[in-house]
Amino acid sequence: MKKRTVTLSVSVAALALIAVSCGSKSSSTTTAAPETTAAAVETSAAPETTAVTETTAAMSATALKDAGCPDPMVIQTDWFPEADHGWTYQLIGPNGTQDPKKGSYTGQVAGITLDIRAGGPAIGFASPAKQMYQDPSVWAAYVDTGDAIRNATTQPVVAVFASYEKSPQMIQWDPVKYPDVKTIADVGAAAGDGQIRVFEGAAYIDYLVGKGIWKASQVDTSYDGSPSLFVSKGDLFQQGYATAEIYAYQNLIDGWKKPIATALTYDAGFSIYQSAFSVKPESITKDAACLKVFVPMAQKAVVDYMADPKAVNDMLAGYGMAMNWTESSEGNAAATATMKEQGLVGDGITPIVGDMDCERIQKLIDEFNPIEKAANVEGVKDGLQCAEIIDNQFIDPSISLGF
Template structure:
């Protein structure tokens, strides 16, 4: 499940009003990374667009309809609209129809309607995979590899496209207070009892504790997304997202407004694919024609978004704000910079956008599965293979980010 932090551009007191605990975000192996210091509204509907975006222009104007894709095609995200979801909104472009009350963003793409659904509070903090199993209208959902592993028998999914090469899930701290802390192993060696603030239930937490990098006694799982305690105490370690907190703590959080140091869970060995676009296993055969048409469009949307994110980022800022999620174009722009600078988004092992490395994921499965089995996690599948949760067959190898 994705656990997300609240980072609104207002006072700490206002921030504390919003509690957060969302779907799923986390994944890593064993060596840790160097620190990174870094720097209620009524429906406001934009005019519905029927124009084919640059993303889809090279394809038939009815490619998805001709491929038998569901209409509408409902994609369940894991949080409020934000830069982390930029590629998905790029499919429609900045002129889609916004419904903040429903958390729905729709537009015509290649002969069908695509409906992008907000997650987190918009779906009662349910995980996207759970939502896909509960709501028959949801065709695809964002699912982290860690959750795909530990829910392999209870909510099985197959990832067909990954926008993130590395998860932006991280731990943050004050570099002035802890100048010698560089990695998550250092965090474990430094933190006292209850000093690591996290949302309860994150897959990466199971990994960190199971591998002995952290002790369970060091965790404070009462974290609700508010920055107030981190700001007031000054000596805590706290979970966050590199694409959000690096900017917000330096620029927006009253009482802080200085750099934070960070280390990615990915670099501690939890090497998941964050928010990978996933479908139910039966869709791999039942919807093969649709996936063959759609996945290359997703790849191209990622390429287009990373090349020129401003229009979509500006739209996301307004749309997010209309859902009572304080967001800014500046914050979204900073997020896309972090994506590139920290290697969160990129082609990876192959020069291909959106494909996934099964060798890497099998290694994670072999490490993580025994930990979850020992913890009596219900959804663990004995002998799980990467090919059961990842499928690259619909990826177009000619589409590359170029970095």
């Protein structure tokens, strides 16, 4: 599950929802919100962005229809519309049809109707994979690699494209209170019992405790997303999302409004692909022709969105507000800037956007599977191989972000 950012005044209830979605550097960052935030909002005029978006979506007038793609093509996301989902909305562009009551954003893309579905509260906080298995209209879903591993037998999925190179999932703390804490391991060394506040059930918690990086007694799973205890106590460690809390705590949280220090769970070894675009295993063969066309379009959408995000970010802010969610263009701009500044979005070890490193994931499987098996997690599969949950065959190697 995930998180999201807010508007200028943040209530406890609103912040609780921001963080409820967050489940998601070798050194920590005393993380001020990006100085590029204000500039990012003004990066370019909307018409230019729209033109880029239309080029992305238009790739071929009927390419997806001709490839036999489902129509409508329903993609289940993991939260309210937000910058983290920017590439998906980029496929349609800023002028799609919004249905805030249903949490559906639709538009014509290459001969079919693309339907992007909101997650989180919009689907009763079900995971996107669960929703895909419960609702036959859902063709693809955002699935974190950690969840793909621990649900390999109960809700099997295959990721075919990853918009994130690194997960934005992080732990935050007050850099003045803990000037020597730099990493997730340092958090474990510094925290007392119950001082690490997280949501219950997150895969990365199982990993960090199972690896001995943290002790179970240090973890408080009663966190509900409210910033009040973090602000009032001042000595807590708390989960967050680099694309949300860094901006929110510096600019929006009453009683704080200063930088926080952060460290990514990715850098502690939990090297998942966050919100990877995933389908059911049978789609790999049944929908191969469709995936061969769609995945390069998704790659191109990431490139276009990161190059010129303003029009989509502005639309997402308005759409989120229409869904009674707290969102702003400034927060979305800061999120996009953070994606690049912290290396969350990028080409990775190859000069290709969206491909996934099976060696990295096999290492994670080999470490994480025994932890979950020892905890009697139902969906664990003995001998799970990376190729069962990741498939790069549809990636176009010529498409690159250049960073």
